[in-house]
Amino acid sequence: MGYLANLLFIRIWILPVLIIQILFAQNKVLNSTNKESKKMKRSDSEWKRILSSAEYHILREKGTERAFTGEYDGHFEEGTYVCAGCGNKIFESEKKYRSGCGWPAFYNAIPESVEEHEDISFGMKRIEITCSKCDGHLGHVFNDGPEPTGLRYCINSVSMDFNSEKEN
Numbered sequence: 001m002g003y004l005a006n007l008l009f010i011r012i013w014i015l016p017v018l019i020i021q022i023l024f025a026q027n028k029v030l031n032s033t034n035k036e037s038k039k040m041k042r043s044d045s046e047w048k049r050i051l052s053s054a055e056y057h058i059l060r061e062k063g064t065e066r067a068f069t070g071e072y073d074g075h076f077e078e079g080t081y082v083c084a085g086c087g088n089k090i091f092e093s094e095k096k097y098r099s100g101c102g103w104p105a106f107y108n109a110i111p112e113s114v115e116e117h118e119d120i121s122f123g124m125k126r127i128e129i130t131c132s133k134c135d136g137h138l139g140h141v142f143n144d145g146p147e148p149t150g151l152r153y154c155i156n157s158v159s160m161d162f163n164s165e166k167e168n
Helices: 002-037 044-050 053-059
Strands: 079-083 089-092 114-119 126-131 137-142 152-155 160-164
Touching: 044 053, 053 137, 114 137
Parallel strands: none
Antiparallel strands: 079 089, 079 160, 114 126, 126 137, 137 152
């Protein structure tokens, strides 16, 4: 009787748990594959051909434009900011504010439009922001922004284009 009870226990409890674990693992693989497949893949020579030299320097080489020189620092028209490399929508104008830092500043990004990476270049520890679609360098995020998030997304103007609501 002990053998049959053990066999029944395995069939009723362990087998379904194993099936659920296998299905969950497959779903995780499919989801990560889907996310990666949405990434824009271009060769270095393709990026050089389609981007201006300034866009290439900032988006692909992680450069920075000089403070207070960017086209969108004092720009407050209604619309959407998109990645200059791929057109991915990254910031809404309602989330933009005057930070005084010399670069366009936003207190929130469009959900899933940017990714964060640790940046320890130039002897500083910062959080780099890249486009979730093409991996282009946009700028950095700091925790000294206004409510409701307390964040300051400090973004290079060259890494963005602007789509005005007036044009739509």
